[in-house]
Amino acid sequence: MTPAQRRVLAVAILATFVAFLDGSVVNVALPAISRDLAGPLDSGLDALALQQWVVDAYLVTLGALILLAGSLSDVHGRKRILVVGIAGFGVTSIACALAPTGVFLVVARGLQGVAGALLVPSSLALIIATFSGPAQSRAIGAWTAWTSAAGLLGPLVGGVFVDSLSWRWVFAINVLPIAVTLWLLRGVPRGATVTGRHIxxxxxxxxxxxxxxxxxxxxxxxxxxxxxxxxxxxxxxxxxxxxxxxxxxxxxxxxMLPMSLFNVRNFAVGNVATLVVYGALGLVSFAISIFLQQVAGYSAFQAGLAQLPSTVVMIGLSTRFGLLAGRHGPRWFMAAGPVVAAVGMLTLLRTDAEASYLSQVLPGVVLLGLGLSVTVAPLTAAILGAVPTEDAGIGSAVNNAVARVAGLVTVACAGIVVGSTFDVAGFHRAMVLCAVLLALGGAVSAVGITNRPDVPARSVTA
Structure with a gap:
């Protein structure tokens, strides 16, 4: 890997890391935020409503604008959109940290989601434009490891800041990686834009x-x-x-979105696999965090720390599996990885109300991390490898939109599976559903993914 490629990879990882981290880091800060900001100045915005919208305002704008952001990346260039997105994310992070009222914070979070939408597709598209062959798979593996870790690290990082400093530092800390990213972007080539294209x-x-x-x-x-x-x-x-x-x-x-992409087998099948795998992952993260705190009596920090082994495994192994998938093809990695993760979910059926960490929780968490390490980098590489380079931004945006909406659907439907009271039996039902979804993702990949896809050329009529 050349120095220029290392710089591009670092930019892509850092830019996406902050966007994914802010999707989860705020959760453990919600009680402290509501204590400080919910009140008469917010025109009837009570504590519960404030907590919901501090999370939801970010998710709505991030999810709604990600396809447009992918198109902007393809038309106007990856670097330009990244600079706008990362600068906007920095400004809105400061606004969140300084928020005087709950309504101000909710509006700032919505704007932060707008900036976050610009980061993800541009980052992956930059990798696709810079790397090729096995090096591309390895770079995607590294990107996957660190950006997936962002979502898993969120509760742990948030717990540290809330307990030791203030909830405002959950947002203010973004300034450091953002400053580093903007400095690194100075050395990234502007790159070519796609001619003859419009928004x-x-x-x-x-x-x-x-x-x-x-x-x-x-x-x-x-x-x-x-x-x-x-x-x-x-x-x-x-x-x-x-x-x-x-x-x-x-x-x-x-x-904006060439529908012909869905005629490409790996793009279509890969997004179906994304739908079920990330639906399971969204429910897993939600259910484990709530169960460990509300049933087993873990603190917010302990619940985040309990899931840390998944992050460590992913950081350690995702790049390796991305490289292997680049050499041997993604099919069987995408088939086996979700099954390993499903086995991990089934091991969590041994948990009781005490949730002994070493014997009942840790094995499932480790297997989840291992399964995701085997799956996610090959999955991303298979989907983007099926997309013409000039459509890498919108291809990445589609895949990320599918992943975000999948998690929202399963979490929104969690009450149907868990029941009105979150107890051990409800947690077990959630784990069974997650195992089924993960196994389905493996089966879809085994049947539908091919190791040598044909990449279509975009046909543009001027």
Whole structure:
């Protein structure tokens, strides 16, 4: 790997790391935030509503704009969009840290999600444009290890800052990696932009409204149920907009999302595998964190620390499995990895109300990390390897949108599986569902993924 390639990889990892970390780090800070900011200045925004929207405002804008961000990356260049995104993330992080009221914090979090949406597809597209062959698979493995670790490290990092300093440091600490990323970006070549392309305004609007409505409705589902207009109305608008988006993209001569990509086997099958694997992962992270605290009596910091072995395993092994997948093809790694993770979920069925860590929790957590290490880098490489280089931004955006929405769906439906009271039996049911979803992801990959895909060339009509 050349020095220039190392710089590009470091930029891609750091830019995405902060976006993923902020999706999970805030969770353990919510009680402290509500104690400080929920009150009469917020026009009726009570503690529970504030906690929900500090998380949800970020997820709604991040999920809604990620397809548009991928298109912007392809048309205007990866580096330019990364600079805008990382600078915007820094400004909005400072705004979150200095928030005087709850409403101000919620608005700042929404804007932070806008900036975060610009980071993920641009980062992966930069890797695709810089690396090729086995080196590309290895780079994707490193990116996967560190960015996946961000979501798992969030509760631990947040617990340290909340307990020792203040919840405001959960946001303020972003300034350090952002400054480093902007400094590293100075040495990254600007790169070529795709000529003859434009931003598909109608398609971008339909995709944004479709994703925003669907994500908003799914977020509110857990608290309100399908009988609430705040749930079904946004979902209906969202689904109708997404259907209209697909219809428009099929007829637009230069679409934001070339629907022909879904004719490519690895792209289509890989996103189906992403849907079930990341749906399981979202429910796993949610269920383990809640179970260890509410049932087993772990503190927030202890619950985050309990999941740290998964992060360590992923950091240690993901790059290696990415390299192996680059040499031997992604198919059997994507088939075996989810099954290993599923076995880990089934070992958690031995947990009781005390949740003895060494004998009942640790084996499942380690197997989860191992399974994800085997799976995620080959999965990402298989999907992006099936996309023309000029479409790498939108291809990455589609895959990340699928992953984010999958987690939202399973967490929103967690009450159906767990029941009205989160107890040991409910936790066991959640683990069985996660194991089934993971095994399904492995089966889909074994049947559908090919090791030598044909990459289509984009056809653009001027």
């Amino acid at each position: 598909d305004g109608l398609g971008a609007t339909l995709a944004t409204v479709g994703l925003a409505g669907t994500v908003f409705g799914l977020i509110e589902l857990g608290a309100r149920g399908w009988g609430s207009a705040l749930v079904w109305a946004p979902v209906v608008v969202g689904v109708v907009s997404l259907v209209a988006f697909v219809a428009w993209e099929l007829h637009d001569p230069d679409p």
